[in-house]
Amino acid sequence: MNDIKLVLKEQFQNFGIIKRISTYEEKATYQSHYLGLMWQFLNPAIQVGIYYLVFGLGVNGGRQVDGVPFIVWMLMGIITWFFLNSSILGMSNSIYRQVGMVSKMKFPVSVLPSVNMASNFVSYRWMMLLLIIAMFIAKVPITIYWLQYFYYFICMIAFLFSFGILNATITVLVRDYHIMLQSVLRLLFYLSGPIWNLHTMGQFKGRDSLVRLLELNPLYYIINGFRDSFLSRQWFWEIGSQTIFFWLLVLILLALGSHLHMKFRARFVDFI
Template identity: 65%
Template sequence: MNNVMLIIKEQISSFGIISRVSKYEEKATYQSHYLGLMWQFLNPLIQIGIYYLIFGIGLNGARDVDGVPFIVWMLIGIIVWFFINTSLLGGSNSIYNKVAMVSKMKFPVSILPSINIMSNLVSYSWMMGILLTVMLGFGIYPTVYWIQYIYYFICMIAFLFAMGVLNSTITILVRDYHIMLQSILRLLFYVSGSIWDIQSRNFPDWLVHTLQLNPVYYLINGFRETFLSQGWFWQAPTLALIFWGIILIILLIGSHLHMKFRARFVDFI
């Protein structure tokens, strides 16, 4: 637990560095492109259009999901998924790609996954703006349920931070891990409810309950319940406890490995 507290303190004390470096990363990534930072939301926007044509119109026939227009229902899941997927993959490689630079500078290596998460927030913010515009266009207006967006956003950041610490460390120790993570995320895309309603499928009850234990499903479903005013997070206390229990376990393991090996990261590379 001491390792967890130390890493969290490093994030707090280095928040200014995290913010500045993340802004630099955003500009550097698209510096040579004509449209620049516009690609941060154009890329996911194009993918959303493709997924809607295939899964929304092609497979679903543009039918509503529980009375909600499919495009709105899908957008909520896809936007959350894009942010999670990009942050997990980027966080996994964050230390590996920057460890040589960090070894020559005075700031903790543990903030690199956080820098990656903050960099991705710009694209996420643009997509959330598009989501709100689409929802208003379909007559879906804010309700008191939207307050719990704060809770689920904190859940998402906590999940990404815990996974970032763990994945970035394992990627240093086992380089093949990053490739394996890409394959795992492709599978998670289809079993996390981002593009279809797991509960409406003809799956056995035990399989549905098992899939609901997935932290990514918890987040996507939570965002949908928030924006579509379907329920409060405390109405499913068991799933909430399981989610935070998983986060704690991941953070404990990730922090232990990170603190144990980070003095030798350069040697491993």
């Protein structure tokens, strides 16, 4: 518990530093590109176009999903997935990539994963603006369910930080872990529901049990939660078992990640 308190305390005390470093990294990454920071919007937008052609027009045949055009339904999931995927991979490699530099300064290494997550917010905000425009064109009604967005946004940040501090620590200790994580995320892309509806898969023996198992995936919980909010489908307390499992998992990841981080961070440079 003390490890959790210390790690969280370092995030709040260094919030300004996190924001400044993330802003610097955004500019440094794209400073040699003609379009600069526009690539943070253009890159995911191009990927959205490709997925829509393949899964929206190809596989789905342009049919509506949950009463809205497929492109709107897909955007609700794919935008969240882009942020989750880029943050998980970036946070996993954050300490390994920069620990040599920060070890020479009075700097809390635990904020490095948060810096990477903050850097991805620019792209996320642009894509959310695109989603709002798409929902406006599709005449998706604004209801009180939309307030639930803030709950699932907190869920997303809590999960990313808990999983990120754990991944970042393990990556320093076992370098192969980052490569394995990339492969796992490629699989989770198809098991988390950003581009297809798990509940409309074909009938086969054990289908219902498989769906219930896949619903325990924290990435699915977050992605489906945003759809529940914007499509006014249900409140998070109506899926109580999934909600309880999600927060238990977040607490376990946070406790384990904080403990490992505090135990080994004094020797990170030695492992690298």
